[in-house]
Amino acid sequence: MSRQRKKFISAAIAAAICTASVSVPSSNAGIVIDHDSNGIDKGYYYEYSNCDEKSKPVLDIEGNGCFDCKWDNEKDFSAVRGVKFSSPVEYSKLGDMMIRYWRRIEVEKMYNGDGYLKFGIRLHNKNGNTITILETDENSSPSASIRNNESYKKVGTLASFEIMNDYTVFGIDDSDKKDVNYTIYSYEDNNGTSFICRRDTPVPTNNYTDNSRKISISDKLGAVAETGFDIGEITDITWFVEASSSKGEANIHNNGLMIENMPELLPDQCDDEQAPLRISSFDSGVRNGYYYYMNCYDNSDMEVVSPSLFKSEWDNSANTYEVSSVFERGKTFDSGQSYKVAADSGIDYSLDFDAQGKFSVCTYADMAGPETEEARFNSELYIVDACSKEWAVPQSGIKAGRITADGCDYDVFYCLSGAQGSFKTIFTFVYYFVNVNAIKNSEKGTISVKHELAPFVDYIHDQGAVLGSPGKLTAQFNCGISKGKAELTRNVVTLSDFIAEDDEFKEAYENYDPMNEPYSSALNKNDLYGKTVGSNSTMYKYAVDKTKCDWISRYDLNLSPFKFKQFSFSRYFLQDGPNSLGYDGDGSIIVDYSIDMGELSAKDDESRWIIGSSIECNNRNFFNGSVPEGEFNGTTIVVADKWEGDPLFFFGNPYGYIADKEEPDMILKNISPPLPYHDFEKLGTIESGGAEYDVAAAFPYNSCDYAYIIVTRKHALNDIKDEDVFDGYKRYANTVNASDIVNKIRALGYDAGMISEASASVIAYHNEGSALVNSYDVKIVPNEKNAYTADDVRKLSDFLLGKKTDIPQGTDYDLNGDGVWDSFDLIALKRNLSQND
Numbered sequence: 001m002s003r004q005r006k007k008f009i010s011a012a013i014a015a016a017i018c019t020a021s022v023s024v025p026s027s028n029a030g031i032v033i034d035h036d037s038n039g040i041d042k043g044y045y046y047e048y049s050n051c052d053e054k055s056k057p058v059l060d061i062e063g064n065g066c067f068d069c070k071w072d073n074e075k076d077f078s079a080v081r082g083v084k085f086s087s088p089v090e091y092s093k094l095g096d097m098m099i100r101y102w103r104r105i106e107v108e109k110m111y112n113g114d115g116y117l118k119f120g121i122r123l124h125n126k127n128g129n130t131i132t133i134l135e136t137d138e139n140s141s142p143s144a145s146i147r148n149n150e151s152y153k154k155v156g157t158l159a160s161f162e163i164m165n166d167y168t169v170f171g172i173d174d175s176d177k178k179d180v181n182y183t184i185y186s187y188e189d190n191n192g193t194s195f196i197c198r199r200d201t202p203v204p205t206n207n208y209t210d211n212s213r214k215i216s217i218s219d220k221l222g223a224v225a226e227t228g229f230d231i232g233e234i235t236d237i238t239w240f241v242e243a244s245s246s247k248g249e250a251n252i253h254n255n256g257l258m259i260e261n262m263p264e265l266l267p268d269q270c271d272d273e274q275a276p277l278r279i280s281s282f283d284s285g286v287r288n289g290y291y292y293y294m295n296c297y298d299n300s301d302m303e304v305v306s307p308s309l310f311k312s313e314w315d316n317s318a319n320t321y322e323v324s325s326v327f328e329r330g331k332t333f334d335s336g337q338s339y340k341v342a343a344d345s346g347i348d349y350s351l352d353f354d355a356q357g358k359f360s361v362c363t364y365a366d367m368a369g370p371e372t373e374e375a376r377f378n379s380e381l382y383i384v385d386a387c388s389k390e391w392a393v394p395q396s397g398i399k400a401g402r403i404t405a406d407g408c409d410y411d412v413f414y415c416l417s418g419a420q421g422s423f424k425t426i427f428t429f430v431y432y433f434v435n436v437n438a439i440k441n442s443e444k445g446t447i448s449v450k451h452e453l454a455p456f457v458d459y460i461h462d463q464g465a466v467l468g469s470p471g472k473l474t475a476q477f478n479c480g481i482s483k484g485k486a487e488l489t490r491n492v493v494t495l496s497d498f499i500a501e502d503d504e505f506k507e508a509y510e511n512y513d514p515m516n517e518p519y520s521s522a523l524n525k526n527d528l529y530g531k532t533v534g535s536n537s538t539m540y541k542y543a544v545d546k547t548k549c550d551w552i553s554r555y556d557l558n559l560s561p562f563k564f565k566q567f568s569f570s571r572y573f574l575q576d577g578p579n580s581l582g583y584d585g586d587g588s589i590i591v592d593y594s595i596d597m598g599e600l601s602a603k604d605d606e607s608r609w610i611i612g613s614s615i616e617c618n619n620r621n622f623f624n625g626s627v628p629e630g631e632f633n634g635t636t637i638v639v640a641d642k643w644e645g646d647p648l649f650f651f652g653n654p655y656g657y658i659a660d661k662e663e664p665d666m667i668l669k670n671i672s673p674p675l676p677y678h679d680f681e682k683l684g685t686i687e688s689g690g691a692e693y694d695v696a697a698a699f700p701y702n703s704c705d706y707a708y709i710i711v712t713r714k715h716a717l718n719d720i721k722d723e724d725v726f727d728g729y730k731r732y733a734n735t736v737n738a739s740d741i742v743n744k745i746r747a748l749g750y751d752a753g754m755i756s757e758a759s760a761s762v763i764a765y766h767n768e769g770s771a772l773v774n775s776y777d778v779k780i781v782p783n784e785k786n787a788y789t790a791d792d793v794r795k796l797s798d799f800l801l802g803k804k805t806d807i808p809q810g811t812d813y814d815l816n817g818d819g820v821w822d823s824f825d826l827i828a829l830k831r832n833l834s835q836n837d
Helices: 218-225 438-442 454-462 504-511 738-747 790-800 823-836
Strands: 031-033 037-041 044-050 058-061 067-073 077-090 097-110 116-125 130-139 153-168 171-189 192-199 212-216 233-244 246-259 277-279 283-287 290-295 299-305 309-315 326-332 346-368 375-387 398-405 408-419 425-435 446-452 469-494 521-523 529-533 537-543 546-551 564-572 588-598 608-618 634-644 681-688 691-698 706-713 729-737 754-765 769-781
Touching (some): 044 058, 044 233, 067 077, 067 233, 077 116, 077 246, 097 116, 097 130, 130 218, 153 218, 171 218, 212 218, 233 246, 290 469, 309 326, 326 346, 346 438, 375 438, 375 446, 375 454, 398 425, 425 438, 446 454, 588 608, 588 738, 588 754, 608 729, 608 738, 634 738, 634 754, 681 738, 738 754, 790 823
Parallel strands (some): 375 425, 634 706
Antiparallel strands (some): 031 058, 037 044, 067 246, 077 233, 097 212, 116 233, 277 299, 283 290, 299 309, 309 469, 346 375, 346 469, 408 425, 521 529, 537 546, 546 769, 588 729, 588 769, 608 754, 691 706
């Protein structure tokens, strides 16, 4: 389980935004050009020019007007991408014009005094005059700057607004607006007078933290017009990179071209939709009414064949992370429809393949579910018609049942994926319908099937998934970890007539409880997260105040290596600021739980379980990139209050893989790559909460990994004989001061760092059983000795009113321990002052 990936989730959303009747082209294309040429690709003009016969720069054309380029030239090189209007348009009729761009430009070296690099936006009028907005202007010699060139005449200045922004799950954040100064220069060329608007402080190269920025085009044109120049009719808007006597590379992204009064200006995306379209990178689009998509790594390409087919070749054998790499061809649904349209649709396809490795052949459909104030919901279904062994279902897949459809039997697996961060939760319900003969089908090298989606969609609906508007229905080849060739030889997708979306999803949403999910990280009403780890494990509401956890040790197809089950109920303690790694305040993080453990079955010699708590810690230096030698990125601390079997047996490894008995010096062998750990070493004994604990640690060989510390209670908890304990269950309850545990371990000579997450947990291995969670709570209890001042009252009051205030990192105003700063804390803070007077 990645300690950082599960806590810090960000979304980089590529967008091309044009107003009025301008279609949005596909996101990427991956067409590489290495010779002088120009033309139209997916609605955007491109131009490549190279004056250096000894060098071969490369221009990689992408969708949405984006491009990448590399060069190593002694003479001039230029790469251009943008909008070429089908007919000139009077400048005064266009209205406000803005562009949002992102760029990464790296200049490795300048060869001599003539070296330069320029990036910006350029417009031409019908007479051939040029207006250049110069954003980056880097020269190897100051004398090469246009400011020192007598050919350029300074004719004006302007302050133009700029908005620095980035992307979140809510969309674009335009919070940082400022004025940027430009100087206007004129110069003479073959077509008369042209102009350059140069930033007084150019955007630097080799800048790795540059966010997307939005600038105005129209105010620069307006400033040029004020010099007395008649701009006239505009023929194009392009963005460019020009270089000479230098070596470097650039990535230029058009994240939005906005023109207030833009009529039909773009040409068609493709001149000939019947011609095969070959792509070699991430790409999606529509040709002949059929959607295509390629998301494949390494050495791969896809040829989109009219009207609905594809041919592909790939070598994805280096894809060790098993991320989704696919070729797809199908149809997209019109927006705003009911999920019932997907149920009434179908696909008939044939696919030939010659592949070695892990792969699958599927029918894929998705439904972009509704968005509420609390969460967003999506659904996906895969009908797996052929797959290599152990590839059809991800490790989190849970065996949910079996259905018969289209004359075949399908095993059903389910998993919930989601993004959990500072914003709303995104739930994606994913169902896999695996043909019981899928592995045998993969050995034939060909598959021919016809699916009606009704039984599959109906099954998902009956399971309570929150279904929304369907997005696409495709034939899909998932490359997984493999290499080979595939050809889609027949593909007929039939979509139902339009059925408007109704409000049926609202009932499903109102009845949806994230704690019912078998593999989840779900926020409950108390702002605590309930999570499960491991296959065939479920957590759901059992009674008003109880949560039931069930687990079994395996499932039929044996497609998952998980045998380790963990149920946890946690709260994150990530703070704002440059070191937002965890809680570093004066208060105590308290974990309180009451759990009933049931009788176990299907036990073997390796069976064991633990009830207690887990504490995740981060090294303070981790995000500074300066973790000292001998320290680790972070530490997982497991507090074992009650257990059966040796707690040290499997806790060097979060997934339950046990080291080979012939290699006793290694506690952990993970999936890929192996993560070797030293044997557990005893750190000593600590006392906390009136109990003594033995402390042992497993340290990794590499400092970039995470250490594991097991804190085992010397005298395990006794069960509590309450009247409401069900037959076959035993109750265990405890209150753990996580902060005290960490401080006591630090006194033994090991600093685990700052606490980022604390949880009550149930952990089981090599057995089947159930547990009832009666209650759980994780909170910060402020230090009673903490003295607050009137200035603290002012700062908290300003914070609650939304005013800017300087609050030092580590300050804690959560006096009532509910995890948020609110008016109740302000009242308690004032009371604290009066009591200390």
